[in-house]
Amino acid sequence: MTEQKIPRATAKRLPIYYRYLNILLDADKTRVSSTELSEAVKVDSATIRRDFSYFGALGKRGYGYDVESLIKFFRKILNQDRLTNVALIGVxxxxxxLLNFNFHQDGNVRISAAFDVNEKIANTIQSGVPIYPMTELRTQLEEQQIQVAILTVPSEVAQQVTDEAVAGGVKGILNFTPLRVTVPKDVRVQNVDLTNELQTLIYFLEHYNKE
Amino acid sequence: MTEQKIPRATAKRLPIYYRYLNILLDADKTRVSSTELSEAVKVDSATIRRDFSYFGALGKRGYGYDVESLIKFFRKILNQDRLTNVALIGVxxxxxxLLNFNFHQDGNVRISAAFDVNEKIANTIQSGVPIYPMTELRTQLEEQQIQVAILTVPSEVAQQVTDEAVAGGVKGILNFTPLRVTVPKDVRVQNVDLTNELQTLIYFLEHYNKE
DNA sequence: AAGATATTGCAAATATTTTTCACAATTTCT
DNA sequence: AGAAATTGTGAAAAATATTTGCAATATCTT
Known part of the structure; x- marks a missing residue:
């Protein structure tokens, strides 16, 4: 869709930039230089300029970047300009x-449907989100045209649920399961393995008390 | 502490190996080859051998790896052989x-203290974990000699709380805050920015419908 | 027990990704 | 008009990660 391949590392920094730019806007700053940004977000200024440059010439030489138009630009890039509906699978x-988690700080992501096998909570509304029984996963996803799912089911059923979700049209999965699910290659999986994070952290602590 | 520098990529795969090895053990397999492992964890077999080799010669040529002793080894490496006490800051x-989250699947991580500013829940026990008022953060961390903390406070107070935790002796922080906290360089921070993950995922979806 | 087969360990090569340098080009500021 | 600031970017460097290729060594088969 976009012309160029933006490096993963860059893409991961975009939300960080975006967040800080909004802080600047709130503080009524109208311009900002890469050096200034650099200090705030702790990324080298050359890296910032390089990151921005993947999207074209966003700044003005000798001046810096205009906060407002930069925000406007990133809002679009990061899809902050429209609502993305997300499904939560496994309540x-x-x-x-996560239902209560403030994902939509900037109002662009909303969990609009949740699914669970538990009969007791199916067909209720929790935190303003309707919970559907798992049997309706595929049809609801299709009907509501939801393309992004958060997967928080037990890992035993993770693959099976994933298959179902993919069949329902999901193209992106935020996977909280320790299982590495298999998906067609047009589907993107982002893994968030909390146990792993913690273990890796502890590992590094024990093994390099000096980095 | 350890002799060698293990690549980040390797370290991140260790828990994955470990997990799968336990599955093998449960299935009463006594040996496994890198090729076999490879299929299960979806990592090239050469990479697996490379990863293992950072820790010395763990396998036997012509035979493969002995599941049990490999597990034993990794258990130690990953600190699964003893309990790591962790503090949860911000309930x-x-x-x-996270209090209810099953971190200690393999019995090595336990949230042994939690902290919150909220007077109502301070000095109660939630999910078996004592909640202390935030004012006692530093002293309790010191007293209980807790070195790892999970940070789930509002980002406005993240830095301040971090400073306090570090003063209390914390050496590793799993930071769920979107703020990138500043710490002395002997303290390790692992960021888990859920909003960011989701935004990055959506970004990739919109911009590369084909990888 | 000999030969075939399997499989590790590892040095080196290669590939990939990310960061940094360095400076011309351009703009603003005084 | 000249000084100062700051971007954008090619190219170099650095960091990180993967893969190759094969000798060494073990097990398996007959």
């Missing part, structure tokens, strides 16, 4: 917390 | 879910 422990 | 929405 257990973590799932429930 | 809000997400924090509460």
């Amino acid at each position: 257990g422990n973590l799932g429930h917390a | 809000g929405n997400l924090g509460h879910a």
